[in-house]
Amino acid sequence: MDNIHESKAFLETTFRPRDWVIQKIESMIEKLLSNIANGSPPVLQTVSNVKRRECHTEYDVQSGTLRRKSNNFKDVSFLKNPRGFAIIIRILDICHELLIHDVTATKRDIYYKDVRLFGNQHTVDAAIDELACLFRVPRACLNVTASAKGLVAGALKIIQKDKTILDCQSLNNQGILIPTDQIDRVETNAEFVLVVEKEATFQYLLSSRIFEKFGPCIIITGKGYPDLATRQLVKILGDLRHSNNLINSFETIPILGFFDNDPYGIEILSVYKFGSTAMSFDNENLATPIIKWLGLHCADWQKYNISKNTLLPLTSADRKKAYQLLQREYFQDEWRNEICRMLYMEKKAEMQSLCENDDILNYLMMKFKCPNSWL
DNA sequence: TAAAGCTGATCTGCTCCTTG
DNA sequence: CAAGGAGCAGATCAGCTTTA
Numbered sequence: 001m002d003n004i005h006e007s008k009a010f011l012e013t014t015f016r017p018r019d020w021v022i023q024k025i026e027s028m029i030e031k032l033l034s035n036i037a038n039g040s041p042p043v044l045q046t047v048s049n050v051k052r053r054e055c056h057t058e059y060d061v062q063s064g065t066l067r068r069k070s071n072n073f074k075d076v077s078f079l080k081n082p083r084g085f086a087i088i089i090r091i092l093d094i095c096h097e098l099l100i101h102d103v104t105a106t107k108r109d110i111y112y113k114d115v116r117l118f119g120n121q122h123t124v125d126a127a128i129d130e131l132a133c134l135f136r137v138p139r140a141c142l143n144v145t146a147s148a149k150g151l152v153a154g155a156l157k158i159i160q161k162d163k164t165i166l167d168c169q170s171l172n173n174q175g176i177l178i179p180t181d182q183i184d185r186v187e188t189n190a191e192f193v194l195v196v197e198k199e200a201t202f203q204y205l206l207s208s209r210i211f212e213k214f215g216p217c218i219i220i221t222g223k224g225y226p227d228l229a230t231r232q233l234v235k236i237l238g239d240l241r242h243s244n245n246l247i248n249s250f251e252t253i254p255i256l257g258f259f260d261n262d263p264y265g266i267e268i269l270s271v272y273k274f275g276s277t278a279m280s281f282d283n284e285n286l287a288t289p290i291i292k293w294l295g296l297h298c299a300d301w302q303k304y305n306i307s308k309n310t311l312l313p314l315t316s317a318d319r320k321k322a323y324q325l326l327q328r329e330y331f332q333d334e335w336r337n338e339i340c341r342m343l344y345m346e347k348k349a350e351m352q353s354l355c356e357n358d359d360i361l362n363y364l365m366m367k368f369k370c371p372n373s374w375l
Numbered sequence: 376t377a378a379a380g381c382t383g384a385t386c387t388g389c390t391c392c393t394t395g
Numbered sequence: 396c397a398a399g400g401a402g403c404a405g406a407t408c409a410g411c412t413t414t415a
Contacts, residue, residue: 126401146385147384223407278387
């Protein structure tokens with residue numbers, strides 16, 4: 001009972017069928033029209049663009065993710081804000097059209113449908129996400145996607161909604177693009193999942209034949225800040241339980257993050273772990289709280305004999321970002337310690353430094369063997 | 376040929392202006 | 396006058412095209 005009560009405190013999204021969303025859009029327009037017929041001015045009710053306002057997002061101890069507290073609505077008036085009004089109507093129209101014909105479009109496609117009205121891509125992005133937040137559905141329910149960005153390779157079969165199967169092992173050794181909103185379920189016998197910050201490291205790992213040396217595993221990269229599809233896949237993998245392994249039954253597959261030891265590396269890792277404030281209304285489908293930070297850690301370059309001259313000085317932007325991260329009280333102490341040491345030493349370490357010395361696999365092997373060093 | 380700029384997805388911070 | 400919304404700017408990642 002308490003569960004129900006507590007979950008009510010946060011916004012939740014529900015996957016809805018097409019008809020439901022179409023109905024929702026139509027009733028929104030009908031309401032607008034009847035208001036006009038009654039003589040009241042044309043006003044649309046939507047949610048506030050509170051993306052970057054942390055006051056509407058809160059860390060939820062129970063789920064270990066960032067969650068949006070509630071919707072606060074705003075009125076967009078045709079008289080006061082005609083452009084904003086027109087943008088919402090146009091987006092509603094486009095989404096309605098997409099849903100009726102059951103085709104999907106990327107946010108970029110939508111932007112190009114009316115460049116003059118939208119002005120820039122960001123306007124479309126914001127309007128789409130506001131709409132998803134208003135209807136309390138994942139973005140995919142509007143038949144809007146973003147073009148694929150993340151890569152995956154390894155012991156994973158992705159069964160898509162149209163029943164086609166993507167075998168991430170067999171295709172090629174470059175990794176395959178993570179499909180957006182097409183995943184029905186996955187099959188894997190992987191012993192761990194390695195989430196890598198940068199594509200360069202990802203490709204390096206593949207070319208060093210990591211699969212031959214480490215056994216069945218999955219490598220994923222979001223190429224910097226991950227898109228929704230990448231975060232969804234990591235989340236799906238994080239929810240899996242080993243069923244075919246007697247020893248590990250009912251245990252999750254370890255999800256390990258391999259990130260730079262710099263403030264941006266930690267921030268990107270935190271997007272995987274806690275979710276972002278921008279998409280906090282859908283974080284229950286996007287955040288993976290069980291992810292652990294495998295490396296790089298400050299202590300590592302002494303422990304593993306990494307040459308000290310590969311360390312880079314902190315820039316002023318790094319320092320600023322570091323202080324901002326320390327403000328987030330939900331970061332665990334281990335992360336804060338790393339940030340503090342970074343600031344104290346005024347140095348950062350990038351994964352590139354390991355690649356140059358060609359001992360990245362040795363490093364990973366040693367890290368795998370001591371789970372208590374994962375943060 | 377190397378550097379700069381664009382595309383494209385994501386994130387946040389800063390500043391101006393409206394609103395109660 | 397303070398709080399909050401809107402819009403812009405700039406950061407991460409990376410690849411491709413254009414320019415000096």
